[in-house]
Amino acid sequence: MQVYLPIAEMSVDAFLLMGIGFGVGWLSGLFGVGGGFLLTPLLILVGIPSPVAVASGANQTLGASVSGLIAQWRRGNVDARMGTVLLAGGFVGSVAGVQLFALLRRVGQVDLAVSLFYVVVLGTVGGLMVVESVKAILRRRTATRRKLHEHFWAHGLPLKMRFRKSRLYISVIPPFLIGAGIGLLSAVMGVGGGFMLVPAMIYLLGMPTSVVIGTSLFQVVFVAANVTLLAAVQLGTVDVLLTLLLLAGGVAGAQFGAQMGTRLRGEETRALLGLLVLGVALSLLWGLLRPPENLFSTGPAL
């Protein structure tokens, strides 16, 4: 059943889109991830223009993260103060990201830029994940105990603030910068960025692990909402019909995935996720490297 997507300006099989939504929802429920990093490349692969794919990815992440945030908030696992600082950075970063995106579109390099971002970021993240979980599978390694108060140059920065829930007294500059970086990635790639935010919060900021997931969801939800809104208003790249079809599949998929996910735990799952991330990066890399079918295209002379 072909449907015409008004913003993407193309017709696509509606069942294919619902299938993609279902698959991505299933995986995001299974692995407990946002799913934006899977959806955006998949949409690009079926021929949706990159700007529309990125906006849809941000939207998908938003949808997948809201219920998680509500659950974490109820259990008091959100450091709202830290979240607000991260979010302030996130807004700045995502606004800058959308401007960058608009600029790239003007010079006609947006497809290349999105693919490059994906190849670099997902390649790195996926590689690290696989290495880490393979190490963990091979030998049940003894985790090196983290020193609780490791002082380094970041602790000398001004504008210190007390974060009671995180039991921290640190400058707002590092979390602001981290938030801005994730916001930028979110705007350019259509991902939530939780997979980079969580380790950054633990290893760079020294937050306790109990509040990390809730606080990262707090940032992800509002930044993804901001990206979607900006993409709709400034770039005009949010396709209502596309979003609707993806969501219809995604909601069903997430339920199945979450049910299966409770039984699937541990290192093997993590290795699988790493391989999946790496696979996405490689397929985009292949898309960049392979010679195009038509080396030269002809068009009317201007």
Added chain:
Amino acid sequence: MAETAAEKAATAKRDRVFLVVVDDSPEREVALKYACLRARNGGGRVALLRVVEPVPMIEWAGVGVLMAEERREEAEKLLSGLGAQVQEITGGMPILLIREGEPRDELLALLEEDPRISILVLASAAAGSGGPGPLITALTGRHGSRLRVPLTIVPGGLDDKELERVT
């Protein structure tokens, strides 16, 4: 020398163990106090069970390990704090138990595995909270047949004086 019935009963009493589930509800205080007073007045020991939530699926293995460690440490800290309270009342150190998983399943599994436990003490939630609490609801309802020891339900609203009287 033959043991008299009274002596036998006294030893048995000293051997009994009151199990209290340490959750984050306000009524756990009442259950703990009740178990301590019973142990003090009639002999026996107190066991504290803390069920730690399992770590959810995290992208990074290192983060998951750290998270599990922090949760365990927190549980240990909580239990040793409560353990000191128990020691103050009963004079003996309680048995500290930490398990990971779903509270109800872990509680039932523990009762099945650990023959030392004689009585399970739970306190019901205060009036107006729409039920006595999830564990009591489960153990008196659908999962009641899996219970291996007697269950004592302490009304969560009892104050110290009333607790003294009923123990």
